[in-house]
Amino acid sequence: MGFYEVTLQLLEGFKTTCILFALTLAAALPLGLLFSMGSMSKFKPLKWLMKTFVWIIRGTPLMLQVIIVFYGPGLVHVGDLTLREFLVLHGGMAFDRFQSVLFAFIINYAVYFSEIYRGGIESIPVGQYEAGQVLGMTRSQTFFRVVLLQVIKRILPPMSNEILTLVKDTSLARVITVLELVKAAEQMTAQYGLIWPLFYIGAFYLVFCGLLTILFNLLEKKLSYFRG
Template identity: 40%
Template sequence: MSFDYIRTILMPMLEGAQMTVLLFVICIVLSIPLGFILTLAVRSSIKPFAWLAQTYIYVMRGTPLLLQLLLICFGLPMIPVIGEYLVFDRFVAACIGFILNYAAYFAEIFRGGLLAIDKGQYEAAKVLGFNKWQTTTRIILPQMFRIALPAVANESITLVKDTALLYAVAVPELLHFAQTAVNRDFTIVPFFVAGVIYLVMTLILSAFFKWIEKRYTFQ
């Protein structure tokens, strides 16, 4: 295939990549705080909250993301009586699905980070006169995020690749334009171009997280 052909298919595929990046940013910005809230709920002394949060995490991590997306996009509108109020734009529905799913994974990552902190840290903070809020914000959370950072980075890279599932709910993203070009031109070149774009995105993200990890390491 000529370079002219690649240039022809590249522009619409880059437009699709914008949708991929937009979903990624929205999901990261909203799912990480939600995941931390879920972590606090699981560790709550109020048993019903802890049980509900744990059940939510188990269900979201135990069922396929694709199934969850299909349920939100096509299943919720079929619910009797309230279904008509649960009809969302496809992209909005996909964002909801990704946020709810990834929040559960981030919750487990943060929980693991908290469990990895030595209990002596809490005792030392108490001896030094820190109250519970100061202990949490100044001592525990910084250590938790440092411990959880590699896992957060891996999950974020997985999110970039999972955005390809938008194709299944008819959101015009990168893979959609690649598949359209393949069907139209009877060549697999668009798939290779899409693969390169995904690799570039994950490479940039990996470099960003490595920079953050180095900065935390030397602090």
């Protein structure tokens, strides 16, 4: 195994890593907003349901969540059938390995994002909404034209953090043998006794996160024209 062959194989794993990252982000960003609305809801049952959900998701390891989503349906019984068999029989919905990881990741990250959104939205002084109201603006005009950009500016640093964590969390997919970047490197260690690919993939993550950091810094700079 030369450098070139190793790189090719690692790129296969890296592709999975990137897809998992991108799909999780694309789904969890809007889903998180929905969740945050739930936990800020004036309808108490929904609020408490959401709070409990947030507590469970944030209070258990993502790795455990991945395992449960993948193995759970095969272990729980519905009558004589397992849940997985039941699901396949009635409409063919059973997650494969990658889908299980993706599902667990989307839910987990949406919950973390929702808490960041909530913090951002609640940190905007009530005076901003009141100013909008006395100027005859509707609630949605006040939110979209006045509050939203201030929220984005405030949540950018914690969101950057969370998104960088997501890059590295993708490696948890290996726990149910999804062939992402770390798993790909491990295979080379197991099959050919090569250690250096493990260091090599470190560089993949560093570059990936480095590029994201540059992007976030650009965004922060773009929003630095105002304060508040």
